[in-house]
Amino acid sequence: MSRGPVVLPNAKVKVGTQKKSRLSMRHVAPWFFLIPSLLILGTFLIIPILEAFQWSLLDYKIIAGTGEFVGLSNFKEIFTDANFWMALLNTFIFLIIVLPLNVFLPMILAVLVNQKIRGVSTFRILYYLPVVTPMVVAALMWKMLYSQSGIISGILVKLGLFDSPTNLLIQSSTALFAVSMITVWKGLGYYMIIYLAGLQSIPKDVYESASIDGASVFQQFRNITIPMLAPSVTLVSVMTIIAGMKVFEEIALTTGGGPSGATTTLVMYIYKKFMNLDVSIASAAGIVLLVLAIGASLLQMKLTSSREDDLRA
Template sequence: MRIPGQRWYTPYLFAAPALVLFGVFFAWPAVTAIQLSFFKYDMISPPPVFVGVDNFVRMLGDGRFWTALLNSVLFLVGMFPLLVVVPLLLAVLVNQKLPGIKTFRMLYYLPVVTSMVAVGIAWEYVFHQQGVLNWMLTGAGLLDEPIQYLLDPAWALPAVILVEGWKNMGFYMMIYLAGLQTIPASIYEAARVDGANAWHRLRSITVPLLLPYIAVAITVEMLDAMQAFTSIYVMTKGGPQDATLTLGYYIWSAAFERYEMGYASAMGLVLWVLMIGLAILNYRITRGRTVIA
């Protein structure tokens, strides 16, 4: 609705700063990356050479690309319980009126606002052969000898997944907590009167009514997992033996270690399409399923 005396362009003036920032820092780089995916460009010897779909054909025969894609999928699957299921249970816990619960919320959220670089370095000491984790497990008799977690291909990816999940769990907990506080308490009271225990209330009330928030959490988790980079860069550099090589790290390596900007842009475009596809799939699966069971 137009306000009397308001000029037609007034709303656009207010939106202009945001639109300029969007164009400069998102739209223009995105268009440039799409263009570069059809070129061979190393940032050193201009101009870029048009190669058509050669970069995409190269991907089909690149074993490291498929390894990175598989690791990204494993990363996504491994992060699901840590960032979708566990935070839901934590949110139910911190939504209770218990002594000190606000302090608990604050402490649990601290890792979210902590630098991933600092978190990764700290966890490197935990996972070290002479670190805290090995000391606890060997002391409890669960290990015969220490494990070099970040140097073992079987343990490196689960270790990084654990760190990413631990750091971001508080963020997803707050998403669910916001949803929980929109559910009327009268619904739970009626369920208690009908004899529903805590499990039935969680399954039949909490989860169905939180489904839109669960959908958001799943979407954000998928996007984060598919482009994981910082924790891998700090802790493993994609090793050992490409065990933690994800698409996010491989794209960065191709662009800024080997200076293959065209090939990196092509992989980035594929990653972008994959993330959009996952988001659409999640939306179609969760759409309209908010009826109480």
């Protein structure tokens, strides 16, 4: 009578141990690839944030390298500073101007350059050129365009919006809007690429079916393109909010926060405090900016995701 293979108890234990070791290595191995990124993130983001939070609770003397614990006194000081509230207001006005333009204009450009026409790749390159243009060059160019003898001033006079040539960057009523246009122009090509990637992932059969059913181009854009681009809209919105909350270069290179604080945003306020060696006040304002940026981003993500669900429903 033949007997089946004999299985030793120790063999089962070894097989089980090998499976457990393989599973554990499968879970541990990805962390080894993440270590370089985590080190960079911790060194240049987490540690500076913790350091800033520490300084915000001290009366830190940067020259002496020492500080006395003062608790929340620095936060009380900035909340009673009129310049801080003006900077906060300017930051939100800047976001209100930039956010809708950075969300919708790149989407329209992406739809245009997604067409199969001759020379469309040239237009894609031209629209992307502002992204790779150094901010110093862009700021100097826009300062010339905004000058009294610039093209923009002449166009505004011809349209009857101004009686005489005016430099928009030196007028308190127009300076913030003028600077925001530089930000919009600089980011158009970058956000266009994000939308273009989203457009190219939409199946062509959907548009063909809608066209057969008699849907117009506008109806296809409203009922197909916009709902299918909802994830891209969320990404662009959050990126715009974060970039708008920490806008600095455009203002520093064009107006320096003037005239009369009309373009002083939160980051410019923090920069001026650091230049005056008010490190603790600057750190407290930086913590406030961080909380506002995270809160605004989370709120935008929630609003956009709920609208995305409504569109898909």
